[in-house]
Amino acid sequence: MCKYPELLKMVAATDFHGPVSPHMEYEIPRVSNNQGIALSRETDDQVMVAAQRDLETLKSLLRTAYAGA
Numbered sequence: 001m002c003k004y005p006e007l008l009k010m011v012a013a014t015d016f017h018g019p020v021s022p023h024m025e026y027e028i029p030r031v032s033n034n035q036g037i038a039l040s041r042e043t044d045d046q047v048m049v050a051a052q053r054d055l056e057t058l059k060s061l062l063r064t065a066y067a068g069a
Contacts (some may be wrong), residue, residue, distance in 0.1 A: 004058070008065035015069070022058060026050045 026036040028050065031043040038044045 004061050005065065008061050009068065012062075012065040012069035020058070020062070022054075024051070024054055 024036070025034065026032050026047050028043075028046060030039070031046045032038050036047060038047045
């Protein structure tokens, strides 16, 4: 598992201001398969909620890392 706070602090220290594109797969029992693909249209929203939560976490980590740079 990546230690995102430490990684992002190192990135911020280089004054990097380019795009960040993390790759995540969401294996949620009875919702998505091991590649993060929803098992049915009815479960799409649950996968998107997980992705949105992770995006908000990443944004918070980036703000923290760049505030201390």
